[in-house]
Amino acid sequence: MIDKEQPVIERLDDLQLQAQGHEAVMPRQFTLWSLIAFAIAVSSAWLAVSSLLTTHLTFAGPVGATWVPLVSGVASMIIAAGLAELASAYPSSSGQYQYVSRHDPYHS
Structure with missing residues (x-):
């Protein structure tokens, strides 16, 4: 599920992961x-x-x-x-x- 309050870069990363069949589960903390x-x-x-x-x-x-x-x-x-x-x-x-x-x- 894509969160609308995420920065644009993170949303694009999540969309790429979903297109490859994966889900972003690790938090981005850097x-x-x-x-x-x-x-x-x-x-x-x-x-x-x-x-x-x-x-x-x-x-x-x-x-x-x-x-x-x-x-x-x-x-x-x-x-x-x-x-x-x-x-x-x-x-x-x-x-x-x-x-x-x-x-x-x-x-x-």
């Missing part, structure tokens, strides 16, 4: 700010950048310290976009295992 804070805490981006910056400076100099994080960030975004495509094509709770098992030519 706000936008709590999701951003959680993402930063989990990724620990500042810690990773600061620990790798000395390696970039030592082996590649200032130019490497500038370009290596940018290139690796773009590569990470490409990988994330590919995984998002797979997640939208095959929605499942088993994560990457589901995609690999469907696309592995040796174990099909």
Whole structure:
């Protein structure tokens, strides 16, 4: 049952779930700010950048310290976009295992 007082995004999510034959039973308790804070805490981006910056400076100099994080960030975004495509094509709770098992030519 769709509640008319829910935000529009949550109602659209509930409609998508109903179209797939599921029902939303878990409460949505994260706000936008709590999701951003959680993402930063989990990724620990500042810690990773600061620990790798000395390696970039030592082996590649200032130019490497500038370009290596940018290139690796773009590569990470490409990988994330590919995984998002797979997640939208095959929605499942088993994560990457589901995609690999469907696309592995040796174990099909």
